[in-house]
């Protein structure tokens with residue numbers, strides 16, 4: 001049994017991260033002069049005072065069991081300097097102040113099944129949402145999609161083959177977290193919700209559900225003498241936004257909830273505005289436990305990007321240069337009328353520049 005008493009929980013958010021930082025990082029906070037990439041999965045940062053720190057990055061499955069966590073901590077204590085952190089893409093990073101420790105750390109991680117990579121122009125670990133394990137509305141399992149795809153892309157994670165970095169994301173429902181990146185694999189519902197009228201009055205706050213619908217397709221209704229809701233199916237865009245506040249509006253469906261692939265999402269930078277991702281493949285089977293159809297399409301897009309893009313072009317830069325028709329030619333994906341974005345509502349409501357508007 002663990003003898004050290006547990007710390008008293010802090011009930012007001014997570015503790016200050018500075019106290020857990022590697023001492024070299026803490027001492028040089030905001031004082032870094034440059035960084036280099038000695039090999040895939042390793043970064044070296046040098047401070048203005050000449051101090052250096054090496055970071056070794058390894059992929060994890062994000063949903064980590066206690067035994068894997070203990071093993072990672074043991075590796076950090078034995079081969080590193082006892083300091084780790086997790087990245088937004090569920091990688092674990094070990095920081096060491098001596099270059100001599102890097103090789104041993106990499107060997108210990110790889111021997112224990114943790115793959116080192118994910119830096120610079122590699123395919124970074126896929127960022128994913130909660131999926132079936134934690135969330136109450138998913139139509140697919142983000143963790144499962146990520147695991148199956150990364151198993152196939154492991155060579156691209158540990159190498160620098162791509163023209164620039166590739167960020168892939170998933171989203172296990174159609175409306176909430178995740179789902180914006182160079183390549184995004186998102187749920188796409190294709191049928192309006194089925195309403196369980198016997199439950200609506202007990203479970204749902206009807207005005208909030210009506211207000212949730214972006215196209216005003218939901219109306220209050222009396223069904224079999226009980227208060228319920230009805231959906232105008234000609235207006236419904238099958239977004240699923242009514243399902244979280246009202247689970248009797250069941251929209252998840254093993255056959256009709258599909259996957260869609262979007263590409264080219266990117267934040268703004270010094271040269272360009274943010275770019276919104278565009279739909280390139282729809283109606284892909286949501287096919288657990290390995291999702292082979294979606295993985296094959298992602299690999300096809302990556303291969304076309306790797307073969308045709310110029311150095312440092314992100315996927316959105318590449319497509320902007322070659323044009324969308326060439327993109328569909330190179331990837332062999334079918335182009336249909338459903339790819340044409342004819343919705344103009346966002347032109348006034350979404351802010352697509354760095355300028356403030358009131």
Ligand code: SF4
Nearest residue numbers: 130135138172173176
């Ligand atoms: S993407 Fe949707 S279903 Fe998945 S975790 Fe986020 S809110 Fe839940």
Ligand code: SF4
Nearest residue numbers: 213236237239240242
């Ligand atoms: S699925 Fe979306 S569009 Fe359809 S009724 Fe629900 S909220 Fe409205």
